[in-house]
Amino acid sequence: MEIDRIDGRSPNQLRPLACSRGILNRAHGSASWSQGFPRDTKVLAAVYGPKAGTKKNENPERACIEVIWKPKTGQSGKQEKEYEMILKRTLQSICILTINPNTTTSIIIQVVQDDGSLLPCAINAACAALVDAGIPLKHLAVSICCCLASSGYVILDPTKQEEEGMKAFAYLVFPNSIKLILPEGSSHAQGERMEDGIVTSVTHGAMSVEDYFHCLDRGRAATAKLSDFLRRNLQPQVLADGSKAG
Amino acid sequence: MGRMRGLEIPLTQTQKIRLQRALQKLESLSSKANSNASVTVADSIPVNYDDGFLKGHGTSELNGEVIATVCGVVERVNKLVYVRTLRARYKPEVGDIVVGRVIEVAPKRWRIDINFSQDAVLMLSSMNLPDGIQRRRTAVDELNMRSIFEENDVVCAEVRGFHHDGLQLQARSQKYGKLERGQLLSIPPYLVKRRKQHFHYIEEYGIDLILGCNGFIWVGEHAEPKDDMVIDEQANKSDQILKPSKYSMTLEEQERAYTPLETRQNVCRTANAIRVLSTLGFSVTIEIIMDTVTMSMSLKEIHEMLGSEFCVLVAEREAERRSSAKKKG
DSSP states (O other): OOOOTTOOOTOOOOEEEEEEEESSSSSSSEEEEESSSSSSSSEEEEEEEEEEEETTOHOOOOOOOEEEOOOOOOOOHHHHHHHHHHHHHHHHHOOTTTSSTTOOOEEEEEEOOOSHHHHHHHHHHHHHHHHHHHHSSSEEEEEEEEEOOTTOOOEOOOHHHHTOOOEEEEEEEEEEOOOEOTTTTTTOOOOOOOOOOEEEEESSSSSOOOHHHHHHHHHHHHHHHHHHHHHHSSSOOOOOOTTOOO | OOOOOOOOOBBBBBHHHHHHHHHHHHHHHHTTTTOOOOOOTTEEEOSSSSOOOEEEEEEEETTTTTEESEEEEEEEEEEEEEEOOSSSSOOOTTEEEEEEEEEEEEEEEEEOOSSSSSSSEEEEEOOOTOOOOOOOOHHHHHHEEEEEEEEOOOEEEEEEEETTTTEEEEESSSTTTHHHHHHHOOOOOSSSSSOOOOOOTTTTTTTEEETTTTTTTEEEEOOOOOOGGHHHHHHHHHHHHSSOOOOOOOOHHHHOOOOOHHHHHHHHHHHHHHHHHHHHHHHHOOOHHHHHHHHHTTSSSSSGGHHHHHHHHHHHHHHHHHHHHHHHO
């Protein structure tokens, strides 16, 4: 059964994405990620670190990650604390924590606009900001929001209006696949895929097990598009710097 | 209308084509096959596994393969393979020459902004006193700190090291200190390579050029390094007036402070040359700056150097120079 979405998208269609890095001057790394046009969800992420010293209860043999979430208006409350905790666990699993032991990396998330699918947007922005700061990562993470309508249909990347009318929704974070750099003239066609895994899953509302797996499949399929976009964006522009040739 | 690679200069169609051609030529010259490939996180790096190799920064091993952990360009030095990140924030090393601006005058130190994530500190004891005598800094010296540097002065110094309260600088030699009568430019720090000589005196134009490793570049009228012996006369005067007021200079001081028009034009030319080079993303060295300035002498107006035509000319010239250098070497 087809669902008509308000903005005319198909159920599997994502909103237009935009990502820019290196926007904040004083931060070690920064990125802004926005989904949607013209009304969009936009999040700004800044990374400071690694700084010396860990927090009190943290393991000094590993690097510590600290997340601060700043909402668009109002003071930080319980919802923000929850987001901080989810983000911290997610980022801990993609960063290589043993490289800089006894250090703290701070990630500050500022919500600029919220139009649905806020946490996935923030995770994507944080990942891009970590790359911009040059912090070693195991792999990239892409995240997406899947909703379950009362009719049993799954739609991706909802706007705030759509989100409020849903029976249940899930935020999913998937790892990015590894690609081989193809040497020129090689006959190797495809790179290898990393084993499909899932990094984080946050659900709200009640859904059956089959529906959940259905969401997972749809989400995983859509992340291929997201990963492509992220990779293309992160592909560093090789500057015309001939000091190596000369 | 074409906008290239973040350049804010509008280019006409022909200029866009010429620029693209020049940049492509440069790219084809610099990357040798796939060894300078740019990688993103979790990309596998092509290595010859038979030869021994060392894994450097930005790499890690997974399932017997070498994969990148950061986004950047693969560099190989003998057997070392590492990934260099492109958007490099300035990372200070001991002994770097840096140019900065004074932000604050604090007890016994000055805080200086050097385009790093934290402010650098220049201690009063790391600075030569105006009378040149080596002595212990007293409370009177501390009160007279403003007569040496004030807020918003441009200063040249050397990195001394990292101490508990941050990055420390020193300015003990005569070539360091306050910079006057010139322009301060800010370019991305990775365009300035570390060389033996960062201070350049260009005699034919009479200007001083200091390439700070932090991406701040000073172009100014040439200042003779002050001789300590001559300072005695000034020190006597400063006993009476603690801070020479900027507004009440004597006539002869005003004459000395006047910069001839020609020198000022040369300063502007050099500054514009550096601006164009940094917009195009070429690394900034003294040779390429002088070449660009000579090339600009043919232009009528100095401000044309910031236009699109000159930009394209510089790119083409650089492509020519690199290809001829490659043919020779």
